Amino acid sequence: MSRRVYLHIGAPKTGTTYLQDRLSLNARTLAEHQVHFPTTSPIVSPGLAHFRGALDLLGQDWGGAPGHAEGSWDALARRIKKRSGTVVISHEILAPAAPGQVARAMRDLAGAEIHVVYTARDLGRQLPAAWQESIKQGRRWSYKRFLDRYEKGRTWFYRAFDVPRVLGTWGAGLPPERVHVVTVPPSAARDQHGDLLWRRMCATLGIDPSWAPLDSDRSNRSLGIAETQVIRQLNRRMDRAARRESTYDGLIRDMLAQGELVKRESAAVRLPPERYDWAEEQAERWIEWIEGSGVDVVGDVAELRPVRPAADEPFKDPDKVRAKRQLGSALDALAAMTREAARRPDPERQLTHRVRAQAQKLRDR
The missing domain is CATH 3.40.50 (Rossmann fold)
Structure with missing residues (x-):
């Protein structure tokens, strides 16, 4: 063979x-x-x-x-x-x-x-x-x-x-x-x-x-300089590299860094x-x-x-992005996270529904 x-x-x-x-x-x-x-x-x-x-x-x-x-x-x-x-x-x-x-x-x-x-x-x-x-x-x-x-x-x-x-x-x-x-x-x-x-x-x-x-x-797909800087600052705030919390790491990487923020128009990161x-x-x-x-x-x-x-x-330094440009990207990221949180089921509400359903089954016996 x-x-x-x-x-x-x-x-x-x-x-x-x-x-x-x-x-x-x-x-x-x-x-x-x-x-x-x-x-x-x-x-x-x-x-x-x-x-x-x-x-x-x-x-x-x-x-x-x-x-x-x-x-x-x-x-x-x-x-x-x-x-x-x-x-x-x-x-x-x-x-x-x-x-x-x-x-x-x-x-x-x-x-x-x-x-x-x-x-x-x-x-x-x-x-x-x-x-x-x-x-x-x-x-x-x-x-x-x-x-x-x-x-x-x-x-x-x-x-x-x-x-x-x-x-x-x-x-x-x-x-x-x-x-x-x-x-x-x-x-x-x-x-x-x-x-x-x-x-x-x-x-x-x-x-x-x-x-x-x-x-x-x-x-x-690549991020622009403002979007990359927002993710970088978020990494610093949440200490992602050290903690590697799977509960939010995937959200930041997949939904923001490879999803929502790549849609924005921003100057590309280039070699100096x-x-x-x-x-x-x-x-x-x-x-x-x-x-x-x-x-x-x-x-x-x-x-x-x-x-x-x-x-x-002209070269635009990714380490020196104006705060106003970062703010727009940060607000888009916050909006995306808010929509995602709203879509996700509430664990306490799910538990309440399960308890009520079980109680109804017991009453129906």
Whole structure:
């Protein structure tokens, strides 16, 4: 039984949400062509199964109840071994894995032809998106502090974005033709951008795009500077990063940071002008490594070079947003939370109804 496994390891903020959702939506039609995007249970989506499997492989436990990921990697590996043809595993938190964790993945998938796929994007777009994502997830650092730490290699995102480091680790022992870099195309209309990225991924995986006719409308959309600052201040007020209260953490992340506030029009978070020289140096280092390593490239490595903004496009500092602009976003957030609270059932009222219903049953006997 021949089996080819593609490990799509990230990077974060490279359209992974869109790619994973499109694979999931079309899992049935893809399976008809021996292309599998597996799950570990009929009641668990492939995306959740891959997230838990990645957590388990990395020895991490977050994003759910304690122990929710335990055993998930082994369960996923067993499911993979039951498949023939092409199997795709995808989650962006795999990118910064340590050598020992990568070695375990390769051992557990032994017997298959293993490929590593890495979607890469220029730092001019990547770093603003990464800071926003960290704020969505509960961090409270300023944009400047985030960028300073990234330049020093002291953030999780640096370990996930640095192409030579990531692919040097994941590609160790693999022939270079089995290591694939898919470049994220330049910004364009959202549908055109997603379709081009999808076609590049299909070319990498050996998928005919017609096998996956359903498009995805999922994307991890960006916040503007005012909205990001409101979430950041809310994180500080509620100490989200330390407490991780699931009762309200999901509300802030899903309903506000990825829902209500992305609808607002606000200046985009951009890379500061003084950071472009450094970002360009990193891009040249990445490109030199890619071209020297002989790995497969789908797209154009030139797309990894950041594009400087036009001279007449002023930079707006996300750390210095006027209070009036933040107020509008904060009021929208408060309104959304109020509507959500009104929709939710009152526990005391529910209890009263249950007691009355039980009493009525007793009287009717």
